[in-house]
Amino acid sequence: MSIVFFGTPLFAVPSLRALQESGEEIAAVVTRRDAPSGRGKKEVLKAPPVKEAALQYGLHVIQPMSLKDREFVEELKSYSPEFLVVAAYGRILSEEILSIPRIAPVNVHASILPEWRGASPISRAIISGANETGVTTMVMEKGLDTGDILLMEKTVIRPEDDAGTLSGRLAEIGAALLLKTLKGMREGTIKPRPQEGEATYAPPLKKEEGLINWERPAEALFNFIRGMNPWPGAFFFLNGERIKIIKAETKEGSGIAGQVVSARGELLVGTGAGLLSLLIVQPEGKKKMSAQAFLQGRKIKEKDVLNGAAQDIK
Numbered sequence: 001m002s003i004v005f006f007g008t009p010l011f012a013v014p015s016l017r018a019l020q021e022s023g024e025e026i027a028a029v030v031t032r033r034d035a036p037s038g039r040g041k042k043e044v045l046k047a048p049p050v051k052e053a054a055l056q057y058g059l060h061v062i063q064p065m066s067l068k069d070r071e072f073v074e075e076l077k078s079y080s081p082e083f084l085v086v087a088a089y090g091r092i093l094s095e096e097i098l099s100i101p102r103i104a105p106v107n108v109h110a111s112i113l114p115e116w117r118g119a120s121p122i123s124r125a126i127i128s129g130a131n132e133t134g135v136t137t138m139v140m141e142k143g144l145d146t147g148d149i150l151l152m153e154k155t156v157i158r159p160e161d162d163a164g165t166l167s168g169r170l171a172e173i174g175a176a177l178l179l180k181t182l183k184g185m186r187e188g189t190i191k192p193r194p195q196e197g198e199a200t201y202a203p204p205l206k207k208e209e210g211l212i213n214w215e216r217p218a219e220a221l222f223n224f225i226r227g228m229n230p231w232p233g234a235f236f237f238l239n240g241e242r243i244k245i246i247k248a249e250t251k252e253g254s255g256i257a258g259q260v261v262s263a264r265g266e267l268l269v270g271t272g273a274g275l276l277s278l279l280i281v282q283p284e285g286k287k288k289m290s291a292q293a294f295l296q297g298r299k300i301k302e303k304d305v306l307n308g309a310a311q312d313i314k
Contacts, residue, residue: 002027003182004081004101007050011167012087014175015108016050019085020057022179027079029054032090033063067091076100083182086140087174090119095142103185105140107147108174110167112136112154114199117145122170123163124202127227129220132156133166135174137181139192144201148192150181162226162247207232210244214258214306218250218274233282237307238300246280246288258307263300267291 002025005016019026029050037046047055054061064072077100084105086093098105111121113136118124125133134154141147153173157166184190210232212221225234225245233244236258255261255270262268267278282288 001025002079002081003083003085004028004030004076004079005050005054005085005087006030006089006093007085007087008032008048008090009088010049011110011171011174012050012089012108013053014171015085015087015178016053016057018175018179020059024182026057026059027081028060028062028075030062030064030076030089033065067094067097073097082186084140085178085182087178092144093140098140098142106150106178106181106185107138107140107145108178109136109138109145110134110170110174111202112152113138113145113149114195114197116200116202118202119204121202122167123205123227124200125227126157126161126163126166127224128200129223130157133170135170135177137174137177138195146195148194150185150190150192151177153177162229164230205232210234212236212245212306214269215272218271218276221271221276222248222250238298238304239307242284243294243306244282244284245278246282248276248278251275251277258305260300260302260304260306263295263302263304265292267295267300269306 003019004027005019007016008031016029031048031050034045034047036043038044051061051063062072062075073096076097081101082103084098084101086105087108093105109121111125112134116124122133132154134152136152137150138145139147139150155169155173181190210228212234225248228234229246235242235244251268251274253261253275255275257270257272259270260267261270261275269276269278278291280288280290281294
């Protein structure tokens with residue numbers, strides 16, 4: 001009555017933990033390969049959060065180079081698992097792999113399907129200005145998050161949420177929902193149902209997407225900054241220096257888009273509609289700091305322009 005678990009980032013760890021602590025038999029944990037971390041000579045390989053958690057539990061970890069590797073596929077088949085459980089694994093599974101479990105391949109997806117199908121549902125929901133989101137467990141199929149729904153739970157997106165805090169909350173909701181889903185499927189009390197409504201999509205985030213467009217309204221930029229934090233981060237350039245915005249708030253008033261309205265006590269910037277007060281920023285290669293601390297170290301004055309030039313974007 002075993003389970004094979006697929007997952008990679010921190011979002012997946014609570015689901016793995018819930019399975020382990022509930023006494024489920026986890027035959028193997030499949031995760032992405034260790035990735036380079038750091039810069040230059042200090043660059044080292046860093047294990048995914050799911051691998052670190054799995055090893056702490058003494059579980060068997062598999063990090064396939066390719067999902068088409070026959071030895072890997074045959075190993076999965078040898079477990080004859082009841083379920084494949086997938087939580088933010090980060091790669092598309094083949095129909096052959098999806099056909100392996102005796103009951104079903106179950107996905108824990110961080111949205112209310114069919115909203116935000118794809119790789120970045122949490123960030124995209126915040127950026128869109130949505131007031132709520134949630135978690136859906138679904139039966140996986142070949143399409144991109146198109147499978148039948150099993151269970152669903154909603155939660156409010158709070159004004160203070162960013163992608164990091166919301167991801168943590170959704171991860172815990174998803175872990176509890178996963179256990180209910182597996183129990184209901186075994187007992188026959190949960191019946192898959194088709195997705196209904198118009199689908200929206202959440203493509204992967206790219207680093208260059210973080211470049212601030214000051215022509216947008218302050219409210220949209222407020223949501224954008226929250227949705228892009230902690231990665232890849234919303235940023236602007238000031239005299240060629242990349243500055244990441246960690247936290248901001250909207251203010252009433254008007255100003256020229258991208259131009260500093262006030263640099264005394266706070267860093268207030270004009271937008272396409274309204275003003276944006278930058279509360280916490282992070283210059284490249286340095287620690288996060290308050291806007292006040294940032295201003296103390298730079299000669300920024302009113303009418304200076306926070307440049308959106310896409311130079312040196314890497």
